[in-house]
Amino acid sequence: MDLVSRLLAGDPAALARAITLVERDRPAPRDLLAAIHPHTGRARVIGVTGPPGVGKSTLVDQLAISFRQPHALVGVLAVDPSSPFTGGAILGDRVRMARSSADPGIFIRSLATRGQLGGLSQATGDAIRLMDASGRSLILVETVGAGQAEVDIMNHAHTVLVVLAPGLGDDVQAIKAGILEIGHVFAVNKADRDGADRTAAELEMMLEMAPDCRAGGWRPPVVRTVARDGRGIPELVRKLDEHWDCRQSELDGWCRRQAAAELSETVEAMAGSRLREWAAKSGMWEEVLDAIVGRRLDPRRGAETLLSHYLDSRPGEDAGSPTGCWTGRRRNT
Amino acid sequence: MDRIIRVMVAKPGLDSHDRGAKVVARAYRDAGMEVVYTGLHQTSEQIAEAAVQEDVDVLAVSILSGAHSVLLPRIIGSLRERGGGGILVLAGGVIPEADVPALLEAGVARVFGPGSRLDTIVEFTRELAGGRI
Numbered sequence: 001m002d003l004v005s006r007l008l009a010g011d012p013a014a015l016a017r018a019i020t021l022v023e024r025d026r027p028a029p030r031d032l033l034a035a036i037h038p039h040t041g042r043a044r045v046i047g048v049t050g051p052p053g054v055g056k057s058t059l060v061d062q063l064a065i066s067f068r069q070p071h072a073l074v075g076v077l078a079v080d081p082s083s084p085f086t087g088g089a090i091l092g093d094r095v096r097m098a099r100s101s102a103d104p105g106i107f108i109r110s111l112a113t114r115g116q117l118g119g120l121s122q123a124t125g126d127a128i129r130l131m132d133a134s135g136r137s138l139i140l141v142e143t144v145g146a147g148q149a150e151v152d153i154m155n156h157a158h159t160v161l162v163v164l165a166p167g168l169g170d171d172v173q174a175i176k177a178g179i180l181e182i183g184h185v186f187a188v189n190k191a192d193r194d195g196a197d198r199t200a201a202e203l204e205m206m207l208e209m210a211p212d213c214r215a216g217g218w219r220p221p222v223v224r225t226v227a228r229d230g231r232g233i234p235e236l237v238r239k240l241d242e243h244w245d246c247r248q249s250e251l252d253g254w255c256r257r258q259a260a261a262e263l264s265e266t267v268e269a270m271a272g273s274r275l276r277e278w279a280a281k282s283g284m285w286e287e288v289l290d291a292i293v294g295r296r297l298d299p300r301r302g303a304e305t306l307l308s309h310y311l312d313s314r315p316g317e318d319a320g321s322p323t324g325c326w327t328g329r330r331r332n333t
Numbered sequence: 334m335d336r337i338i339r340v341m342v343a344k345p346g347l348d349s350h351d352r353g354a355k356v357v358a359r360a361y362r363d364a365g366m367e368v369v370y371t372g373l374h375q376t377s378e379q380i381a382e383a384a385v386q387e388d389v390d391v392l393a394v395s396i397l398s399g400a401h402s403v404l405l406p407r408i409i410g411s412l413r414e415r416g417g418g419g420i421l422v423l424a425g426g427v428i429p430e431a432d433v434p435a436l437l438e439a440g441v442a443r444v445f446g447p448g449s450r451l452d453t454i455v456e457f458t459r460e461l462a463g464g465r466i
Binding site for chain 2: 017
C-alpha cells in the first residue's frame with residue numbers, strides 16, 4: 001500500500017513518515033497534501049501555550065489521557081526551539097509525557113522550530129492536517145515556551161489554552177498585548193504554590209476589563225490546576241469542552257478565516273518566489289539591487305519596478321477569468 | 334540544504350543514571366541534529382513506539398544496568414513489529430566487550446563503551462544516518 005492509503009487507514013508509521021516529509025521538504029510535498037485534503041477538517045484542535053517552565057507538557061500529558069475517553073485516537077504535537085547557532089535541538093517534551101507515551105492510542109510528535117518565529121514550526125499546520133487525516137479526532141498542539149508575541153497558534157487551534165504559573169510578574173504583565181489576548185481558557189498551573197490565588201485574581205481582573213473581543217460572547221474562564229497530580233484537570237477539560245460547544249455556532253466562519261489566512265500566505269509566497277526567479281533570470285534583480293545599494297532607488301520603488309516589468313513581460317496572462325480547471329464543489333461533512 | 338538528522342536518546346529499564354545520555358544528547362544538538370530525549374524508565378515497547386512516531390534516523394540507547402543483552406534485542410524486535418525496522422540502533426553505556434558480538438548479531442549498529450569520544454559518536458551517527466533515506 002502506498003503512503004497515503006496507509007496514512008488514511010491510521011497507520012502510525014505512515015503518519016510519522018508523512019510528517020517527516022512535510023518537515024523536510026519546504027515547500028511541502030504537494031501531492032501528499034492534495035491527496036489528504038478531502039479527509040481533513042474533522043479534528044478538534046486545542047493549542048496549549050504559555051511561558052517556559054509553567055508545566056505545559058505535564059498538562060498536555062494529563063489532557064491527552066483525559067480526552068482518550070471520548071476520542072479513540074489523540075494526537076500531540078510538541079514544538080521546541082532549534083538552536084540559532086547550529087540548527088540542532090533538544091526535544092524534551094516527551095520526558096513530561098510519560099503516561100501518554102505509554103498509551104498506543106496517543107501519537108506524540110516532537111517538532112523543532114527550525115528558525116520559525118511565532119511559537120510553532122513552519123510544518124505545524126501540515127502536521128495537524130496529516131494527523132487529522134489519519135483519524136486523530138483530537139489534537140493537542142504545544143507551542144514553544146512563549147512570552148508575548150508568539151501568537152501563531154491562534155490560526156491553527158479552535159481553542160487556545162494559555163497556561164501560567166504563580167510568580168511570573170505583576171499585573172502590568174497581564175495587561176500587555178499578546179498571548180493573553182488569544183486565550184480562550186486560562187490555567188494557573190502549580191496552583192499548590194504560594195501566590196497562585198493572587199495570579200488567578202489578577203488574571204480574572206484583567207479578563208474582566210477586556211472588551212469582549214472573543215467571538216460568541218465567550219468570557220475566558222480561569223482554572224487552577226496542579227498538572228503533576230491531576231488536581232483541577234476535570235474542571236479544565238469541562239471548560240475546554242464548553243468553549244468547543246460555543247465555537248460550534250461560528251465554526252464555518254472560523255474555518256473560512258483560517259483558510260483565507262492560509263491562502264493569502266501561500267499566494268504571497270508563491271508569487272514572491274516566481275517574481276524572484278524571473279528577476280534573477282532576466283538580470284533585473286542585480287540591476288535593481290545595484291540601484292538600491294547606490295541610493296538611486298529605494299527598496300519599495302525597486303520592488304514596484306520588478307513587479308511592473310514582470311507583468312509587462314507576460315502579456316495576456318493576467319487577463320480574463322479562470323475557466324474550467326476546477327468545479328468549486330463544496331466539501332460536505 | 335543538508336537534511337536535518339533526527340536522533341532519539343533513550344533510557345530503558347530501571348537504571349536511573351542519565352548524565353551520560355544527556356551529555357551525548359547535547360553533543361548531538363551541538364552538531365546540528367534534532368534530539369528527542371525520552372526520559373528515564375522506559376519499557377522496550379515504549380521506546381520503539383516513540384522512535385516510530387518521531388520517525389528518527391538513529392535510536393541511541395544508553396544502558397548502565399547490565400540488562401543490555403535482554404533489552405537491546407527486545408527494542409529491535411519491537412521496532413520491526415511497528416514498521417520501524419529501518420531505524421538504526423546504537424548502544425552506549427557499561428557493556429562488556431564479551432557481550433558486543435552478540436549485540437551486533439542482534440542488529441545493533443555499534444556499541445560505544447566507557448571512554449568513547451563524543452566526536453567519534455557524533456561522526457559515526459552522521460555517517461549512519463546518511464545511509465538512510
